[in-house]
Each structure stands twice: as structure tokens, then as C-alpha cells.
Amino acid sequence: MVATPGDAPALLALQESGSQVDIVCAQPGTPDERAAFDRAVADCAARGVRVAGEPWVIDAEPGKITALVLDALRELRPLRVATLDPDPEHTSIDREANRPVVTEPPLRGSVARATVAAARTYQRECGSPVFVRCHRAGADPRLGARGAARHPLPLRWLVRGVDGRLSAYLPSAAGVLRWTERRAGGDEWSGPELLEGPDLLPGLEVVQDAQGYVHLFGLRRRKRADGKDYVDVVHTTQYQSGRPIGPWHPVGNPHGNDRAKGREAGFPAAAFDAKGNLHVFVRNIGHSISTRRQAPDGRWSGWQHLRGATVADELVALTAASGTPEVWARTRDAAAAIRWHRETPSGDWALDTTAGVSPAPGTLSAAPEAGTVRYRYSGSNEVCVQVPGAGAVSLGGPEGTGAVAAAAGVGIQGWGCTVLVRSGESGACCVGAHADGRPESGVWWFDAGEASVVPPAVAVDGLGRAVLALLGDDGVLRLARQEQGASGLAFTPWVRVGSET
Known part of the structure; x- marks a missing residue:
């Protein structure tokens, strides 16, 4: 879904081989477009991506875009929808008015929001x-696709609750979807269930505290009393597996009530320290990064x-071995990552640019x-793990x-x-393993036999088995459980789960 045909190439360039794409434009555009x-x-044709026919031009005018886009969705019935950034990035600051200057065509953001x-x-x-992905124009x-995403997908979206039951959480167009085991280690699941909550933008951060409670973070856009849209971070807690979640609470925005600046806030990352403090980074x-803490x-x-460096929309929050919080971020202008950390729970934040x-x-x-963090090395795309005090170790x-x-x-x-699980060629779920704490022992990767439209996830179930989770191109959750007693690491065939809506 784009404003004009000229906006489509940015999204088409991100499509993987084997995809079939329909293009819907609000306006026909110029001959050059x-x-x-x-x-x-x-x-696309040369890369194995099929674009279905000519662009569908809906001739939308301001105030009528949402209804016409909805008509197109009813006709096309998609699982995934791609568009550009609903909150375009500024190009400069008007110093006199202290306002960000956005030079993108207004229709581009209007179509994305619609x-x-x-x-x-x-x-x-x-x-x-329905899963929406917004990308930076x-x-x-x-x-x-992941590096240009405005709202990231969660990586740890399969988690074990306090009672030992697994739950899966994924962001959809209408809100967070949840699937839950009916009993720990069992084959019967409920879901997908649409959790009650605010109108979230299409991303999600999933974090677990020391008690095993699951915390969900997102960005919401809402109208305030002045009739204008504001963007802020929100948070809720899942205390019992399968039960209603707690209320969504506002965490705020580092730019307060400045609507023009606040709408550009990045997606939150969060972690708990050893003393139970919740740290949120945006x-x-x-x-740069702003942070606040909940006791x-x-x-x-x-x-x-947190001053000292400019960063991209890619933050990872975690807890150090000392129990103190830290946040890693990919830098904006170089293939590097830096971290901010604390030596003590109440100490000052320090910037480390020498992580390598x-x-x-x-x-x-x-x-x-x-x-510890993992990443793909920019020079070779191989998976690496950064071990504190020992440097990087290749995992192939x-x-x-x-x-x-x-x-x-x-x-x-x-x-x-x-x-370990990762996306292989054409979205295939690939699995590997190494001895706990010994990544240098090496990893042998194998294709698990299914492809996923989201990053595959892994967790340990209530019976101690590794469980793989992915989402098929039909929108159905699939699971494979470890076969205990097998010679090596082996999994059961993939099973489609969840039928309740």
C-alpha cells in the first residue's frame, strides 16, 4: 500500500524470492514514477518475485483513504501488508520554531496511517x-526488510509462564495475538486470541521478569483532547498463562507532550535488573537513546x-552478569554496535564504543x-556471539x-x-545447538523443514523439551517438540496448532 507507484520500488526491493505481491496506490503518479x-x-521478476499485474490505483483523496484501502483489503484478502512509515523521519530542525521539518510528500504518511x-x-x-510491516522510506x-523496519517483530515471542505452560505472542494489525498451551507440555492449545488493549502500531517487545511474569511493550497512537494524534510507549503484564492480561499502562515518550518530536520515537526495548527495576530504552x-526506570x-x-553516539532503530536491552542493566544499539552511520552500561545498579550510565x-x-x-549478544557479522553474514571478556565467537x-x-x-x-533458531534461505527455519556457555565448541546447523513469515522462536516447555515455533504463510502457528531420548537433537514433525479466534 503506497501513495504512488514511485513509492513501490522501496518495498519491492525487500521482497524475497517466491513472494507474490499486489500493489495498491492512492494516486496514479507521474510518468517518471x-x-x-x-x-x-x-x-522482481529476475529475483523470482511475482508482481500481480498493474498497480491498483484507488484514486483516494484526503479524508477518504482509509475507506478505500479497506475496500482493497476486502478484495485482496492478504495475510501480510507492507507500507511505508506512518511517522516519517525529519530532515532538519526549524530552530526558530523548534520543530522538526519533514520533507516527505504528505500523502506518503497519510497512506501509511490509513x-x-x-x-x-x-x-x-x-x-x-493480518500482519502489517512499515518500512522507512x-x-x-x-x-x-528487518534493518529498514519501523516497528520490529519480537524475537523471543514463545515463552514459558509461571505455571509451566507455553504462550506465543505476535503483533498483528488489530493488536497482540496470543496462543496458549492448555496444559504444560501438552499438544492442545487455545488461540489465536486477540488480547484487549489500545490500538497499537505493528510491533512488539516481549520481556520476562525474575518471577516468570511476561511483560509486553508497544507503541500506540491515540487522539488526545486537542484532537491531535500522539505516540507513546505502553506496557502490560501477563501474570497467569491464558488469563486476561493486566491493563495497558502508559510509559510515556521521551519528548513529553511535544507531538511533532514524539511521533518519531523509536520502538522500545526493555530489561529487568537483578533488583527488579524495569528499564525502558527508546x-x-x-x-540517541532515552531511558527511564520503574522501581x-x-x-x-x-x-x-544517554549521550555520546547516534543510533539506528535497533536496540537490545539485557542484564549483565553483575545484575546491572545495559543496552546495545547498532550505530546509525557505521557497521558497528555500542553499549551503555552501569557498573552498579544506581551508578551513572557509561558508553562503551570498543565492543568490537x-x-x-x-x-x-x-x-x-x-x-551476551548475538549478531550476524557484517562482513560475512555468519552468526556470531559476543562473550563478555572473551570477544566474538563464530557460530557459522x-x-x-x-x-x-x-x-x-x-x-x-x-x-x-x-x-538456536534462525531464518535460513527463503525463510526456512534452521536449528543448531552448542553446549551451554561453550559456543566455541561449534554449531552444526540443519534445516527444520518449514518456512516462517516471522523470525522463528524457541523455548523450553514444562517437561524440559526444546520447542520450535513459526508462523506459516497461511497465518497458522506451527510447533515442533524435541524428541527426548533421540540420538542427538531431533524434533517431532511440525504440528499446526490453534483454531479458536
């Missing part, structure tokens, strides 16, 4: 999942600005081991894209192991 579109379609709203309505009408195609309009008694600190991490865009992730697996998810403490032939 159509020529650029035709070149992009030819490039697409998010129409997809939300369409999903509630049809009862089937003008982003370098070499960033890839990329601000200046492309165990519920009190929030003010926003603190060079991640490909969209590949940073927190590892199960404290203070250079094919595919995106970050790596992992679960530690999996028993394999009497050894405690860490099981």
Missing part, C-alpha cells in the same frame, strides 16, 4: 490474522538522555547468557537473514545445551 515502477517489477487503520478494521471484520535496500528524535514499587523515574561488534542490520539479539550459518533466537538449559544426551 511509472517508469521507476516498471524497472522495479522487472528486477493502511494501519484499515488493516486493523479488516482483521476485526474477518477474524483472521528511502532506506538503503541493503539494510534488508531511540529519540536526535537518534519494584511501581514508581517511575524521569527520562534520562560489527552487526549486519536487523541482526542484533540478546543471548540467554547474561551480558552464513545463509539466510535476521537475528538468532535461543533457549539454554536443553538436555541433549545428558548435556545441558543452548538451542
